[in-house]
Amino acid sequence: MQLLINLDVPDLQAAETLYRQAFGLTTGRRFGDDVVELLGAQAPIYLIRAAAGSDGAPGSPRHYDRHWTPVHLDVVVEDLDAALATAIQAGLHPETSIREARWGRIVRLADPFGHGWCLLQFIGRGYDEIAT
Known part of the structure; x- marks a missing residue:
């Protein structure tokens, strides 16, 4: 695929x-x-x-205000603080503060076109820290 x-x-x-x-x-x-x-x-x-x-789906016109969608994009980075500063300077807006987890760190962002993004920094074994 x-x-x-x-x-x-x-x-x-x-x-x-x-x-x-x-x-x-x-x-x-x-x-x-x-x-x-x-x-x-x-x-x-x-x-x-x-x-x-314009129609995004039948009967559902496109709008570019921030909207919820079941799909968002994660960008894995080496240095979350540096990547966040770059993303903000480029025009993305943080929606959360940086959150720490066993697998790493994450922050949610929105772009000016309504799309959701996450920046992830894996620590240790990344998701393998919590995989079963």
Whole structure:
């Protein structure tokens, strides 16, 4: 299975700049004026320009206010404090303080397009610390 990540955004250039600065991604291919590929994660991320108010699903117009979704993206980092500072400078907003767990540290963020993100720093054996 090949996994592709698609993120709807209202402003393609702003989103491309944000994710490049926040996560160190690079621009891959462009598909016309409405899609750009970002590389540097384990799966490519495609930013898709979609206007606010257009149908995201039948009867469910897109909006880019912060919204809950059952899907969010986790970014594993070596240094959570440094990565958090970079993400904030790029334009993401912390939704929680850094939380410590047996497996590592985590902080939840939101981007200006309504998407949820988490930064994770594994400590010791990471998730293996709690796996059964």
